[in-house]
Amino acid sequence: MTQQQAMTPDELEQALRRIGEECYHHRHPFQLRLQNGELNKAQVQAWALNRYYYQAMIPIKDASFMARCFDPAIRREWRQRIIDHDGDSPENGGIRRWLALTDGLGLDREMVESTRKLLPQTRHAVDAYVHYVAERSLLEAVASSLTELFSPIVIPIRMQGMLAHYDFISRDTLAYFEPRLTQAPRDADFALRYVKQHAVTREQQQQVLDALRFKCGVLWSLLDALDYAYVVPGNLPPGAFDPKRDV
Amino acid sequence: MTQQQAMTPDELEQALRRIGEECYHHRHPFQLRLQNGELNKAQVQAWALNRYYYQAMIPIKDASFMARCFDPAIRREWRQRIIDHDGDSPENGGIRRWLALTDGLGLDREMVESTRKLLPQTRHAVDAYVHYVAERSLLEAVASSLTELFSPIVIPIRMQGMLAHYDFISRDTLAYFEPRLTQAPRDADFALRYVKQHAVTREQQQQVLDALRFKCGVLWSLLDALDYAYVVPGNLPPGAFDPKRDV
Numbered sequence: 001m002t003q004q005q006a007m008t009p010d011e012l013e014q015a016l017r018r019i020g021e022e023c024y025h026h027r028h029p030f031q032l033r034l035q036n037g038e039l040n041k042a043q044v045q046a047w048a049l050n051r052y053y054y055q056a057m058i059p060i061k062d063a064s065f066m067a068r069c070f071d072p073a074i075r076r077e078w079r080q081r082i083i084d085h086d087g088d089s090p091e092n093g094g095i096r097r098w099l100a101l102t103d104g105l106g107l108d109r110e111m112v113e114s115t116r117k118l119l120p121q122t123r124h125a126v127d128a129y130v131h132y133v134a135e136r137s138l139l140e141a142v143a144s145s146l147t148e149l150f151s152p153i154v155i156p157i158r159m160q161g162m163l164a165h166y167d168f169i170s171r172d173t174l175a176y177f178e179p180r181l182t183q184a185p186r187d188a189d190f191a192l193r194y195v196k197q198h199a200v201t202r203e204q205q206q207q208v209l210d211a212l213r214f215k216c217g218v219l220w221s222l223l224d225a226l227d228y229a230y231v232v233p234g235n236l237p238p239g240a241f242d243p244k245r246d247v
Numbered sequence: 248m249t250q251q252q253a254m255t256p257d258e259l260e261q262a263l264r265r266i267g268e269e270c271y272h273h274r275h276p277f278q279l280r281l282q283n284g285e286l287n288k289a290q291v292q293a294w295a296l297n298r299y300y301y302q303a304m305i306p307i308k309d310a311s312f313m314a315r316c317f318d319p320a321i322r323r324e325w326r327q328r329i330i331d332h333d334g335d336s337p338e339n340g341g342i343r344r345w346l347a348l349t350d351g352l353g354l355d356r357e358m359v360e361s362t363r364k365l366l367p368q369t370r371h372a373v374d375a376y377v378h379y380v381a382e383r384s385l386l387e388a389v390a391s392s393l394t395e396l397f398s399p400i401v402i403p404i405r406m407q408g409m410l411a412h413y414d415f416i417s418r419d420t421l422a423y424f425e426p427r428l429t430q431a432p433r434d435a436d437f438a439l440r441y442v443k444q445h446a447v448t449r450e451q452q453q454q455v456l457d458a459l460r461f462k463c464g465v466l467w468s469l470l471d472a473l474d475y476a477y478v479v480p481g482n483l484p485p486g487a488f489d490p491k492r493d494v
Contacts, residue, residue, distance in 0.1 A: 023485040120464030121471060124371040131378055213486065217367030220484050221472070224368060227482070228475035235474070237467050238270040239460065 009196035012205050016192075016212055020150040023216035026157075030227040035158045037165020039231075042243030044166065045105045046230040048098075049241050050122040053115050054222065055098045055176075057126050059085045064134040065141050077190055084183050097176040104173030106247055117241035121225035129218045136211070139204060143195050143211035147219060148188035155180055256443035259452050263439075263459055267397040270463035273404075277474040282405045284412020286478075289490030291413065292352045293477045295345075296488050297369040300362050301469065302345045302423075304373050306332045311381040312388050324437055331430050344423040351420030353494055364488035368472035376465045383458070386451060390442050390458035394466060395435035402427055 007015065025031050033039050034047060062081045069075050087093020102112045111117055133141040155177050162169045199208045229235050236242060254262065272278050280286050281294060309328045316322050334340020349359045358364055380388040402424050409416045446455045475482050483489060 029482065120461075120468040121368055121372065124375040124465070124468060125368065127378065128371040128374055131374065214367075217484070217486075218371070221367040221371060224472065224475050224482065224484065225468070228471050228479070232475070232479050235276065235471065237464070237471065239464075 004202055006200060006202045007205055012196055012199060012208065013192065015205075015209055016146060016149070016195075019209060019212050019216065020147070023213055023220065024147060024150040024153070025216070025219045025223055026150065026154050028220060028223040028227075030223040030231065031154070031158075033227075033231065035161030037161060039166075041105065041166070041168050042247070043226075043230045044162075044168070045102075045107055045243055045247065046241055047226055048102045048105055049107055049112055049117060050119055050222065050226060052098055052102060052112050053118055053122050054126050055085065055095050056113075056115070057130055058094070061130045061133045064130065065138070068134075068141075069138060074194075081187060084179070094176060094179070097179075100175050101173045104170065105168065108246075111241075111246065117239070117246060119225045119229055119240050120237060122222060125218045125221045125225070129215065132211075132214060137207065139195065139198050140207050140211040142191050143199075143208040144215040145191045146188060146195070146212050147215050148184040149192065151184045151188075152181065155184075251449055253447060253449045254452055259443055259446060259455065260439065262452075262456055263393060263396070263442075266456060266459050266463065267394070270460055270467065271394060271397040271400070272463070272466045272470055273397065273401050275467055275470040275474075277470040277478065278401070278405075280474075280478065282408030284408060286413075288352070288413070288415050289494070290473075290477045291409075291415070292349075292354055292490055292494065293488055294473055295349045295352055296354055296359055296364060297366055297469065297473060299345055299349060299359050300365055300369050301373050302332070302342050303360075303362070304377055305341070308377045308380045311377065312385070315381075315388075316385060321441075328434060331426070341423060341426070344426075347422050348420045351417065352415065355493075358488075358493060364486070364493060366472045366476055366487050367484060369469060372465045372468045372472070376462065379458075379461060384454065386442065386445050387454050387458040389438050390446075390455040391462040392438045393435060393442070393459050394462045395431040396439065398431045398435075399428065402431075 030047075034044070039047070059082045062078060062085075066075050066078055066082075069078065083093075085094040087096055090096065099109065099112065103109060115123070129144070132144055136144075159174055159177050162174065163171065195208045199205045229237060229240060230243075277294075281291070286294075306329045309325060309332075313322050313325055313329075316325065330340075332341040334343055337343065346356065346359065350356060362370070376391070379391055383391075406421055406424050409421065410418065442455045446452045476484060476487060477490075
């Protein structure tokens with residue numbers, strides 16, 4: 001395939017799915033440890049506390065996308081993502097359901113919401129995603145959400161694994177994930193249709209592929225940071241959540 | 248010390264130096280391995296290739312600071328940082344001297360400059376620093392440069408250690424570091440005077456301390472990523488520099 005020759009929409013989809021197979025975090029060592037029951041409670045706490053920041057920044061990311069999108073039809077579609085995460089009241093929505101997990105793990109709510117105990121890399125990676133969506137083309141911003149194509153691979157395995165292996169995890173504490181099983185495919189279908197329709201030139205298609213690679217790198221590096229700091233001994237960065245002192 | 252009570256300028260300096268002692272990367276495991284001769288050539292290559300991105304983005308960071316700074320006196324001081332890194336010609340300057348290191352290590356120049364083989368975390372952490380300087384107050388931007396206060400701790404130890412332990416390292420390949428021994432203290436003195444003069448309220452002083460903590464986190468997490476990907480076995484992220492294939 002030369003620089004100039006564009007792919008068909010279906011070839012583009014196949015190329016995206018190959019990137020997911022190679023780069024999505026379903027094969028990350030920390031992900032495997034989590035779903036195989038090989039982590040202790042402190043390590044699961046660290047995962048939940050750090051991943052909270054990702055959840056909390058998703059509506060910021062989606063709002064900054066909408067702030068640059070002049071097509072009401074796309075905004076109408078996209079706003080559902082914000083509604084899903086922020087909910088209708090303080091008692092529901094994805095962020096609130098994530099706090100059910102951190103609560104259930106015995107983490108102090110104020111500590112979690114303050115985000116002051118994050119690993120530095122968690123903040124860098126999530127902020128990199130937020131900036132990417134705020135600064136790149138709308139096409140690249142939409143394409144960077146395409147990791148949702150692959151979350152149905154991970155969510156059921158993770159839920160079943162965590163329920164089976166950890167006595168400190170219940171179906172209630174995993175309330176975040178169940179709605180995602182319908183929300184994520186709906187969002188991914190829209191984003192996939194969008195990029196197949198709008199990425200026409202080879203250059204645009206390359207941007208779409210690069211955007212998905214970038215986003216896979218964000219999710220991958222979140223787990224790198226957790227694995228390094230909380231699984232490999234002796235690597236806790238200064239100021240980060242310390243299960244011995246912060247619970 | 249209450250929220251309201253401001254520190255004296257010298258107390259602020261002491262508080263900054265305590266943060267350096269705790270959070271600067273002079274005690275990071277990868278830093279110790281590097282200077283103690285415990286890394287192999289491939290691991291030193293990975294360090295040099297990833298750290299290149301930090302060097303390359305420094306003038307971008309400094310230009311975005313100057314773009315928001317309305318005081319010619321400060322801009323005159325600050326522009327020296329850009330001159331130091333970009334040089335007077337393609338043959339000199341800090342970025343060029345860093346390429347002497349990657350060249351000396353046998354890395355392909357085009358691969359290094361393209362930055363396409365970076366660890367995702369390297370990009371996230373460096374970009375976090377660039378965004379921080381572009382988006383925060385000038386006071387916080389200046390304060391985030393204060394890690395230079397501590398680089399004289401690290402540079403001579405690293406230079407001597409690398410020269411002593413690695414036969415693939417020569418004084419020529421370490422040309423980057425020698426000028427930094429005078430440039431860094433000059434820059435740090437200016438920045439320290441600036442924050443001691445301008446951080447007057449307790450809130451401003453807290454911003455200054457937080458900015459230094461943030462920046463220490465950037466440098467720390469660059470080494471976290473290297474240690475995880477290139478020292479702990481089996482953790483190379485998809486698409487990153489692979490010494491077995493990319494040299």
